[in-house]
Amino acid sequence: MTSQSPTSSSDSLSLAQLEQTQDFIRRHIGPSEAQTEAMLTDIGADSIDALIDEIVPSDIRLADLPAIGDSKTEVQALADLKAIANLNKVNTSYIGLGYYPTLTPNVILRNVLENPGWYTAYTPYQPEIAQGRLESLLNYQQMCIDLTGLPLASASLLDEGTAAAEAMALAKRVSKNKKSNLFFISEDVFPQTIDLVKQRADMFGFDVVIAPANEAPEHDIFGALIQYPSATGQVSDISELIEKIHSNKGIVAVAADIMSLVLLKAPGDLGADAVIGSSQRFGVPMGYGGPHAAFFTTSDKYKRSLPGRIIGVSKDTRGNPALRMAMQTREQHIRREKANSNICTAQVLLANMAAFYAVYHGPKGLKTIASRIHRFADILCLGTATKGLVSIHANYFDTLTFNVAALENNSKEEIVERALISGVNLRSDVDGQISVSLDETTTRSDVATLFTILLGTNHGLDVSELDEKIIACGHSSIPASLIRDTAILTHPVFNSYHSETEMLRYIKRLENKDLALNHSMISLGSCTMKLNATAQMIPVSWPEFANMHPFAPQDQVVGYKQMIDELADWLVELTGYDKVSMQPNSGAQGEYAGLIAIHKYHESRGDSHRNICLIPASAHGTNPASAMMVGMKVVVVACTKDGNVDMEDLTAKAEELRDNLSCIMITYPSTHGVYETTISEICNIIHDNGGQVYLDGANMNAQVGITSPGFIGADVSHLNLHKTFAIPHGGGGPGMGPIGVKSHLAPFLPDHSLVNIIEENQGNGAVSAAPYGSAGILPITYLYIALLGKEGVTAATKYAITNANYLVSKLSQHYPILYTDPNGRVAHECIVDLRPIKEASGVTEMDIAKRLIDYGFHSPTMSFPVAGTLMIEPTESESKVELDRFIEAMVCIRDEVRKVESGEWTLDNNPLHHAPHTLADITDANWDRAYSIADAVFPVPGVRTNKFWPTVNRIDDVYGDRNLVCSCPPIDTYID
Structure with missing residues (x-):
């Protein structure tokens, strides 16, 4: 951490001193030794350690540095992580289920994803210095409006599963079937989405029925979720089904594939009330599950119930058009327990990438891409059918599903084995079936390889000949009634920047309108806008991390698993907890997951009646919203004039409500910016009255290395990796919010329907669509800790x-x-x-x-x-x-x-x-x-x-x- 004076000869310096040129700690810590001494003089402290002794209560101080290893140089840390990444095996993926290989235009990759002018910006609460990303987000909303056929769009949600759960909540709020408590889910919705929606329904107290889509009108429901195209690839006209559900006063949400909507009739035109989905395949890498921007569109009449952020057009004091986040009072930090949802993190950087993808390709380019995907699916379908392997659906966009259980001399196991030998992953989680989802990276050679995998080596099929047959017969696997007949992306912004020169300049023009960390400090309290080091960002684009499907076989993700396990071990050490779940993909999702664990813990002990959550008046606005989402009743605890928790009020309320007390949600250091000396006493009071302590991790940047939530006495915390642990804010997302828990809460951490995370959690519901949330950005935090080491994180x-x-x-x-x-x-x-x-x-x-x-x-x-x-x-x-x-x-x-x-x-x-x-x-x-x-x-x-x-x-x-x-x-x- 100390700086060295220049000297005329390196001979007078030790090797250790010479190596300080590679010392990351002094690169990360802003003040030099001389600056530190000057600051301490103004503060009136003899040393940093003396200052810390003054400030941090002695009873919560850790005696030793955390056991996370020593600081590494950038060269060493990157080399070590590259060796781990090389343990991954990136097969060609045809698994689908909402995650697809894609081609990120290099002009977008280099100038947006890898550009600190875009990824270090903060949420656009100060819109005058965020007009660039606001314009891009408006483009994103326009793109979603055009493709879905509904007039109102949000500026992105966390993932498709979360968006589906939010659609269910919207349906409940606006449905006229007020007496119903039942939500319908088509059985051919993506399995991870079903899992997440079921979990949310359980917390809301909704009943759920999962059945074939055509059975929805037979149930008394307030809403329904339908996949279009279905998880097995079927494209069908759902307009009559929607009309029947409407006649029963139900609300219909349609989960749609964004690329298919380039060719297919818009769900809004078929009668859908809300359309949700992922925009991942518009140029965003799979990243083992994220981050990806989910879209959500609905009718204008539901604008007060739409979750997330909306970018709107207003005007400035000169009367000129200007953009801002509209209806900000909907945000949970203001509405608190009255919030519509707890979406405190969007996926702005990824929404911007998807929007730029649409701008760059334009409507013609997108139609070419979608048509090419569909044509390859037609070729694959025709070829396999001529050899007796017939798709279960005659109408599809990009996904073919085959019943292979009855095949002679060509079992499912043999097909899967041939695929793996060829470096190919197919969807094979359904008994007797194999699905193949094609994408924009698919080539003629890939289709030929798929013929060999599905049919064996002697199939005798030729891709070009099959293509000619399809053209000659005018074959169409999309029903005429479902072919899109409305124009998309007609706005000039989608028709102006198709050369790289123009696109580069457009991106730069928008970037210049935004203030980010590459210009000046962003001193937002409670948001921790710290250095996002370039070295930490580099692995995000490595193909071993970027191109991995979240449901790839476990023996192909050995490197990911090693990195995640090591990172989890470090976070366990830094938090003082016993287990960490990496699944929550935002701080809000972390709060939600932590409160679910508390709820299920009480339930397991026969205390399901414990539903009261104490929250100090100074708490984060997300806290009451999260508590409401898991069915808890919020009781506010007063604060003193000094800003601390009123201990008399806390004690009185904890004792009065002890029979029904579930937990307390508290931030430490407090949101008021001080270390309350009574924090351990607060934990003891809650525990003595049968409750659990949720310690909000928003201010972990004041804890790491000198204290920890577990040591203080808390039971669960979420960690904002996009704050304390250096993942950039991305203009309002991405984020990650893993939770740490004490051992008694570990059995109640989230699991995943397709990838079992921890054996003891098998069957637990999910809180995010992917098993490890936005795993693609975990290398940033991994390198942050590896580069700083035990001394560095404490010094930070x-x-x-x-x-x-x-x-x-x-x-x-x-x-x-x-x-x-x-x-x-x-x-x-x-x-x-x-x-x-x-x-x-x-x-x-x-x-x-x-x-x-x-x-x-x-x-x-x-x-x-x-x-x-x-x-x-x-x-x-x-x-x-x-x-x-x-x-x-x-x-x-x-x-x-x-x-x-x-x-x-x-x-x-x-x-x-x-x-x-x-x-x-x-x-x-x-x-x-x-x-x-x-x-x-x-x-x-x-x-x-x-x-x-x-x-x-x-x-x-x-x-x-x-x-x-x-x-x-x-x-x-x-x-x-």
Whole structure:
């Protein structure tokens, strides 16, 4: 961690000192040795360790460094992980079931997936500096609207299974069959989706029936889920079925394959109320299950019930079109236990990739790709049929299913064995059947190989001859009534950027509109926007990780299994728990999975009546929403004026409710940014009254290496790998939220219907569609820990705390700090109280947040957890230089506020009120502000050298909600 002074001769340095040029710890930790000493002087601490001793309660301090090994160099860590990756065997996959090999256009791979300008951005809560990704997400919504035939789309959900579960919840909310508690699932829905929906239904208290789709009208249901095409590949006209379900007041959700919708009639045109699915095959690698963006579309009348985020078109103060997240009050961090769902993590980066894929190929290119896939399926179907192997469905898009149980001299086992010898995976989990799902990577040679696998070596079939026969006879395996007859992707954005030059420039143009970590620090409290090191990102694109199907045979994923097991062992050590589940693919899903484990634990002990969840008033907004999702009743525990849990109120409520107490959900350090000294006592009180302790892992960046949830006394936590453990936020996703549990909760961790994760969990329901969630990004966290080692992860925590206290030492001279411990210290984040400023001047927290943009910074977390405040978390990765730039900005803004307070500037004519300032402002011939153009856009000299120009002025939120538009506006609105 120490920096070395330059010397004239390397002879005076030891080998260990010379090797520090490869030391990742000092690359990750922002402040140098000299900067650290200067910061400690301002803080008033003799050393970092002395500061930590002041701040962290002694009774929860760990005696030793975590046993996770020593720090590795980047070269060594990458080489070691590459050796593990090489243990994987990447077969050609025809398994299907919602996961398909795809071709990511290199212009998108290099300039989006591998570009920190896209993957390090935060959720677009400050839309003026997120217009690029918002435009791309609007493209995504338009793409989904066009393909599904419904007018309202969200900006992505976590995966297809989650989207299906959300569709069931929507159906229950909006169905007019209020007396029904029964949800119908077609038996030919993807098995992993059925598993996830059943789990969600169980938690909601819904009944479920799984049967052939045509039996749905025979049941008194509030809703139904149908797959189109089905899991076995059948394409059928479901319009009459939907009409019958509607006549019984049921709501119909259709799970659709996005590539098939290029050729097939849109489900919305067939009567569907909601359409869900995965956009993975639009250029996103399989990644052993994720991350992938799920789509969700529905009717405009259900807009208040649509889960997730919606990007809408509004206008800025100049009346120009501007994009924002619409109806943000639907978000669970505001609505809490009244939230529609707990989707706190979308899959923005992957939605953007899918949208760019559609933009790059356009409607003609997509039709060519889809038609080619379908043509190969026709060739395969005709060829096998001529040899007596007939598909069970005459109508299909890309998937053929064969009954092979009755084949003579060609058993299922022999077919599977030939496939494996040829490096091919088929779907074979259904007795007596084999399915083959083709994709855009399929070639003529691949089809010829499939003939040999399915029929043996002497089949005598020729792909070109079969193709000519299909053309000659005009064969069509898609019914005429289901062939799409409506245009798709007619908006100019999908018809303008088909050369790589134009596409590259379009991507860059959008990137330039966004502020990400490659421009400046993003000091969002509770969101931990730390360094996402380049070395950690590299393996995500390795084919051994990127091209693996989540249901590949276990002997082909040895490398994945080794990496996941090692990572789980490290996380067990760092959390103090006994077991970790990697399945939850967001923090919200982690909360959900952890609370399910608590619920099932109580149920196993005959205590199913325990359904009360205590939640402090300071808790994360996701906590009450998660509790509601597992059928718990939320009881709020008060906080003291110091921001800590009110121990008297907690004790009284725990004792009063002890007979029905299920758990407490608490964040540590608290959301108010302090280490509460009573945390162990809180755990004991809950345990003494029969409850379990859920410790929210959002603030683990202040725990790793110096304490742990398990050591403190908690029973379960989720870990935000996209916070503490360096997975980038991706503009609002991806994320991962694995959970750690004590041994008594381990039997209740999630399993998977197609891949048994842990023997003792066999049969447990799933919380994500893939067995290990978004496994494709786990190499990032694996390398984060391997590169830092036991000393590095501990140093990261200590520096996160040091940097936060340095900010407090400087900012407290100008702003009140809302909560500190008795020593005047904070944990890894602090809350600046702007309410006195607002009362004295009329300047709002929104004004200050927007003015920070003019200084080149993303605002800290605004009005959470306390209205009228900014919560700041600098992380360990930011140097003193960057912290001082931020401090300078905040101090200058305070001086600007004083000018409003003094009357030098009026409340409606000052740089805070008009912020952020754009090029349109400074080129306006009618500039009539009370301050100069220079003060508007170059408020401090440093801004001139690294100016970020927002492309829109402040956006009108109210207008955007009152005039909801979530599809692409006419192209002329984009023209300056």
